[in-house]
Amino acid sequence: MKEKLIKQAVQVLSNNFQKEGFTIPCKGLYPFQWKWDSGFIAIGLSYFNISNAKKEIETLLNAQWENGFIPHIVFHNESDTYFPGPDFHQSNLHFLSSKEYKSTGMTQPPVTGFVLQEMLRIASDKEGMLQFIETQIDKVYRNHQYFYKNRDIYNEGLVYIYHNWESGTDNSPIWDDIWETMNPPEYDFERRDTTHVDASQRPSKREYDYYLHIIEIAKEHNYDDTKIAELSPFLVQDPLFNAMLIKSNSALIGLYTKLGENEEKISQLKKWQEKSIKAFNEKLYNENLGAYVHYDLRNGKQIEFVSSSSFSPLFSGIPDEKKAKEIVNTMLTKFGGEDKYLCASFDPTSSRFNPKKYWRGPVWINLNWMLYYGLKDYGFIDVAQRVKEDSIELIKNDGFYEYFDSRKSNNGGYGGSDFSWSAALIIDLLHI
């Protein structure tokens, strides 16, 4: 079974690899290069095609802006199967955007640092991989500099996102209360996603109005970070996003130490790290819920809902033992009934839970992958094993889908099929 699944996963990744040197998340629905997808994909590629794994990272980092920003989608190629494309986003509005590559003007979780570390773990030619890392690592460092300089408005060690698409958890119920504070026009546009996937599994038309409206505001100000921080109706400190940054800080410290002669950068990274972990525990923890939560900077309050992002700090070594126990207890109590696969993307006990709709409930393999390692690091071996086995079972039963129903009685795979990161990360989980 294991060998067969790995072979199929390799096939998915090979089919989705493009001649320009990057992998699409899946055909039709996502026909370009996505930032956090590329990171997870490079981990899987490292097992069987190191050269493509390196290309994956290179093509992403080649599109970095002059201020260190790395965009969420890079439009290397033309495609009319996706909306909103390059003509809508108009990254050229920002004076420091890449002159060579069109992209969006928003970013996605900063996975690239820890991805380089994972690539080194997996590669058998460590020397060759370290040489590659040496050519890329400063770009990742500059990306972290960008975040701390431009996205940490109170200089507290926590960076903001200004769009739900930056979070990666695009239509999470976490954002519902923010949408209530906005009243965007009803835009006239042609959705493409619902021509590939059943509409019941995707965000609503009205949700797209909110998404587009935030981009229009950013565009009016040429994607200027200061203006966005001042004016965007969506301004959030997201635990998943910040946990990824913290994990990547640690990875950069480890990699720079291996490479040698980077004392100043290591010392800066350590400073960021200490401040970020402290603020994360003080500001993003909710005692009543026993979980980390999002902080709505625009409206000055925690958003009191539990999602799979609430547990992601385990992956980054953020909680102390007491908090780690509390959040695992919350995960098992709310998400972990025997009739369910771990780990739903949103609290199954909430009235906002929807087991079929994208980030409003289904299980996602990338979150499970992070949770597996995080749980294992903290010594929750049985729960880690369950997350791993559930992930494998879902893919074995349903195929390499984008997301999965967490109900055992009503299981199914949803969204895009032959989805690259589901294939990439299952390769890793099947090897360890």
Ligand code: DGY
């Ligand atoms: C989409 O179009 O749904 C993408 O996930 C945005 O990043």
